Amino acid sequence: MTIEQIAKFFKLKPSLTVAGIQKEAGIKGNALSTALQNKEELSKMNLDKLLPILIGYGYNAMPQKAKIIAIVNNKGGVGKTTTTAILGEAMARKGLKVLMIDMDSQGNLSQIFSISTENGQVADSMLDNKVPLPIQQINENLFVVPSDLELQKVESVLLTAPSNQLRLKAALSTTATVGFDFILIDCPPSLGLLTMNAINASNSCLITVQPESSAVVGLNSIFDVIEDVNVYSGAGIKVEGIVFTMVKNNSVHTAFKELVRETYQNFKVFNTEIKESVDVSKAQAIRREMFVYKSNSTVGKAYEELATELLS
Numbered sequence: 001m002t003i004e005q006i007a008k009f010f011k012l013k014p015s016l017t018v019a020g021i022q023k024e025a026g027i028k029g030n031a032l033s034t035a036l037q038n039k040e041e042l043s044k045m046n047l048d049k050l051l052p053i054l055i056g057y058g059y060n061a062m063p064q065k066a067k068i069i070a071i072v073n074n075k076g077g078v079g080k081t082t083t084t085a086i087l088g089e090a091m092a093r094k095g096l097k098v099l100m101i102d103m104d105s106q107g108n109l110s111q112i113f114s115i116s117t118e119n120g121q122v123a124d125s126m127l128d129n130k131v132p133l134p135i136q137q138i139n140e141n142l143f144v145v146p147s148d149l150e151l152q153k154v155e156s157v158l159l160t161a162p163s164n165q166l167r168l169k170a171a172l173s174t175t176a177t178v179g180f181d182f183i184l185i186d187c188p189p190s191l192g193l194l195t196m197n198a199i200n201a202s203n204s205c206l207i208t209v210q211p212e213s214s215a216v217v218g219l220n221s222i223f224d225v226i227e228d229v230n231v232y233s234g235a236g237i238k239v240e241g242i243v244f245t246m247v248k249n250n251s252v253h254t255a256f257k258e259l260v261r262e263t264y265q266n267f268k269v270f271n272t273e274i275k276e277s278v279d280v281s282k283a284q285a286i287r288r289e290m291f292v293y294k295s296n297s298t299v300g301k302a303y304e305e306l307a308t309e310l311l312s
């Protein structure tokens with residue numbers, strides 16, 4: 001167990017504190033926090049004390065590969081892209097290495113981060129499996145694979161192509177993603193071929209819902225699609241949960257949130273809600289990362305809480 005692995009475990013378990021674990025393991029002084037700060041290995045004696053405690057908290061189950069989450073809803077304008085972007089930023093700020101994939105030919109995610117497709121895009125890799133996904137770096141821990149209108153052509157070209165729902169999964173397997181903790185896929189507003197590619201490439205789906213009548217009607221179709229994929233492929237893709245976005249403090253939103261919680265009792269509905277905030281459109285309008293635009297915005301904090309809830 002290296003100090004790097006221990007540091008990663010703490011990042012993936014935000015409910016644990018270094019001080020608490022240090023005490024529980026009976027490690028004297030501040031040896032663990034000092035080692036983590038200085039990136040120095042622990043002594044064998046301290047490692048022997050620490051290991052059983054960390055195993056008790058699930059160290060052995062720590063994922064070795066990136067967890068892939070598709071952000072899905074066939075309804076348009078319900079916060080899929082915004083959630084991919086700010087949740088990605090929030091996770092990256094926790095020290096996790098995050099890759100975001102723009103699976104929407106509108107290219108909104110790429111635009112938010114001002115990443116162009118001049119060095120390649122998702123479409124290239126979906127058409128030719130020998131082309132790895134062109135990963136672009138945004139900041140130390142945050143990366144994106146961009147898209148533009150070219151992706152729309154892929155849908156028609158792939159219509160009768162073999163394994164046309166597995167092209168993104170195949171592209172991810174030929175791309176070097178070692179070291180990434182999370183891969184977030186921003187889906188287009190449909191349950192067509194591109195979203196099917198995203199779902200098939202994922203471990204789970206996160207569904208963004210604006211608590212209004214038009215957004216709640218038809219929500220069932222997403223769960224049906226995920227179930228169908230699992231029935232026919234046996235892939236075991238999970239529903240990560242439902243997250244309410246652009247929430248207003250009014251009785252209509254309150255009523256629809258209750259309706260969703262009642263209707264989908266078998267699924268997780270995140271306690272963290274993303275409230276409507278003018279900061280989102282302001283930051284996006286000037287193509288600034290949310291936390292660069294405003295380091296302590298309410299909406300940024302909400303996405304940090306969502307990241308913590310997702311990790312717990």
Ligand SMILES: Nc1ncnc2c1ncn2[C@@H]1O[C@H](COP(=O)(O)OP(=O)(O)OP(=O)(O)O)[C@@H](O)[C@H]1O
Nearest residue numbers: 076077078079080081082189246275276277280281
């Ligand atoms: N919490 C929020 N507060 C205020 N505005 C928001 C919020 N989240 C998203 N928006 C705005 O709402 C619009 C739709 O959001 P977004 O693009 O994230 O949705 P989407 O589901 O990805 O849309 P599409 O289906 O077209 O891809 C955008 O203009 C975005 O700036």
Ligand SMILES: [Mg+2]
Nearest residue numbers: 080081104108
């Ligand atoms: Mg979008």
